[in-house]
Amino acid sequence: MHTTVINMKPNVAVVLSGCGVYDGSEVHESSAVLVHLSRAGAAVAIFAPDTNQLHTINHTKGETMEPNRNVLVESARIARGKISPLSNLKAADFDAVVFPGGFGAAKNLSTFAMDGAKMTVHTDVVRVVKDFHGHGKPIGLCCISPVIAAKVIPGCEVTVGQEQEDGGRWPYAGTAGAIKAMGATHVPKNVTESHTDMKHKIVTTPAFMCETKFHEVFDGIGKMINGVLKLVK
Ligand SMILES: *[C@@H]1O[C@H](CO)[C@@H](O)[C@H](O)[C@H]1NC(C)=O
Ligand SMILES: *[C@@H]1O[C@H](CO)[C@@H](O)[C@H](O)[C@H]1NC(C)=O
Ligand SMILES: CC(=O)N[C@H]1CO[C@H](CO)[C@@H](O)[C@@H]1O
Numbered sequence: 001m002h003t004t005v006i007n008m009k010p011n012v013a014v015v016l017s018g019c020g021v022y023d024g025s026e027v028h029e030s031s032a033v034l035v036h037l038s039r040a041g042a043a044v045a046i047f048a049p050d051t052n053q054l055h056t057i058n059h060t061k062g063e064t065m066e067p068n069r070n071v072l073v074e075s076a077r078i079a080r081g082k083i084s085p086l087s088n089l090k091a092a093d094f095d096a097v098v099f100p101g102g103f104g105a106a107k108n109l110s111t112f113a114m115d116g117a118k119m120t121v122h123t124d125v126v127r128v129v130k131d132f133h134g135h136g137k138p139i140g141l142c143c144i145s146p147v148i149a150a151k152v153i154p155g156c157e158v159t160v161g162q163e164q165e166d167g168g169r170w171p172y173a174g175t176a177g178a179i180k181a182m183g184a185t186h187v188p189k190n191v192t193e194s195h196t197d198m199k200h201k202i203v204t205t206p207a208f209m210c211e212t213k214f215h216e217v218f219d220g221i222g223k224m225i226n227g228v229l230k231l232v233k
Contacts, residue, residue, distance in 0.1 A: 009043045010232045013094045015086060015128065016048045017104025019132050021208070023152040024071070026102030029142055030078045032218045033100050034098035045094070049124055050076035050085040053057035053108040053222030054114075068211035071108050073170070086124045091131035095232040101143020101207050112147045119151060126152055136201065138231035140224050143207040147175065149200075150184035157197035187197035191216045194223035196231070203210050203227035 001100020009073050014033055015188070052070040059064040076083045099105060106112035112119040121129075129152040132139050140151055146158035162169075163176040163186065176186040187195045191210035196203045205224040208218045 010044045012044050013097045014046045015099050016110045017027040018053055018071050019050045019074040020059050021102050023053050024074050025100050025105035029100040032221040033098050034094045036222045040229055045150055046079040046083045047086045047089045048072045089128050090136055091135045096138045096228050097132050098140040099145040103146045105145040110148055117178040121151055138228045140203045140207045140228035144207050146204045146206045149202050150182045153200055154183035156166055156200040156202050157185040157187050159187045159195040161209040162188050169211055184195040192219045195229050196227045201231050
């Protein structure tokens with residue numbers, strides 16, 4: 001008798017938080033996530049909360065500008081139009097979920113940018129993270145997004161890079177302290193590395209938490225995506 005191993009395409013959900021580093025998803029990280037998933041042969045669906053952004057930042061100077069924008073509408077730019085409201089995302093339909101970084105994760109998916117370790121997480125994001133975790137399905141996060149796992153899955157291990165600023169190379173090094181304050185473990189990693197928490201099936205990489213070259217961020221995200229797909233049953 002022969003047994004046939006059917007190599008099913010992994011089905012991965014990607015959650016965006018807008019379009020642009022200072023008020024939404026970091027564009028290059030989002031693109032890196034999609035390129036690495038595509039190369040690995042994954043089928044991808046993109047989601048974002050249908051809600052207003054905290055604010056809109058004029059990315060030429062970093063000041064707020066009017067009018068405010070909608071997180072789903074902005075994320076649709078990166079998704080090339082193929083996007084669904086986060087309220088439709090169910091773990092039962094996917095093998096894994098990935099959260100790129102950017103301040104949108106700290107302003108619209110959570111309130112980390114304002115509240116630090118006392119942050120709250122968007123109700124649909126809490127539901128989605130608990131849903132995938134509860135089904136034993138892997139969760140990938142990069143840059144600032146690991147704070148969401150730290151808050152929603154206490155006791156998990158994540159990396160946001162190094163714990164010292166190191167002459168400006170790690171400008172957000174203080175984030176590691178907030179992660180510990182939320183009851184998670186911080187594992188220092190370099191930008192081209194990722195960390196896998198085998199117990200909680202959470203895979204993280206520092207990405208643009210490090211002030212560095214685009215290709216190093218791209219390579220680190222490749223490790224994270226690889227780590228996520230290895231955990232897909
Ligand atoms: C964005 O900022 C630039 C530089 O300060 C300014 O010239 C421009 O008017 C701003 N645009 C909007 C829409 O606020
Ligand atoms: C990160 O890289 C630096 C220099 O490349 C090295 O000294 C350090 O040990 C690395 N840290 C980790 C956690 O791998
Ligand atoms: C977690 C969360 O919902 N954060 C913010 C996202 O942006 C809106 C503005 O529309 C804020 O009200 C939320 O607090």
